[in-house]
Amino acid sequence: MAAWFYEAVLLFAIGLIATLLFSVLVQMRSGIDTRRWLLQGFLAVVFAIYFSYLWTRGQTLPMKTWRIRVVDRHGRRLTQGRALLRYLFCSVWFAAPLAAYNSGRFSLPQLGFIAAGWVALWAMLSHLHPQRQFWHDAFAGTRLVDAPER
Incomplete structure (x- = not known):
């Protein structure tokens, strides 16, 4: 999870x-511009490129720092397709908070509580996996392994 928070700083x-x-x-001057949906789509594509590129090489910078490597089920490097699939399944981390936000029924503190609770729940669910992997990795056919120090 520490690598996850480090990743958030880089993604910011x-x-x-x-x-x-x-x-x-696109000459967008306001966050309430109707083109904000295009911006969100653009950011999703930029993040997909970032993650899929680095995951096919085995690690992002935070993963290197914490000596974590992502591999497929057989211990090989990820293909571009598998990395993109993992990116899609990783969106589960944000599914409930985004749904709550889009409902418009929650205040900012409530959304923070929902996000923190969902992330904690999803992380704890990894204890139910036989190899203690995150479920998005199980669904994508990937796993996190210790990376040896060079």
């Missing part, structure tokens, strides 16, 4: 730069 920076680029290119 990547998302900030991508948003600036998008906003300049």
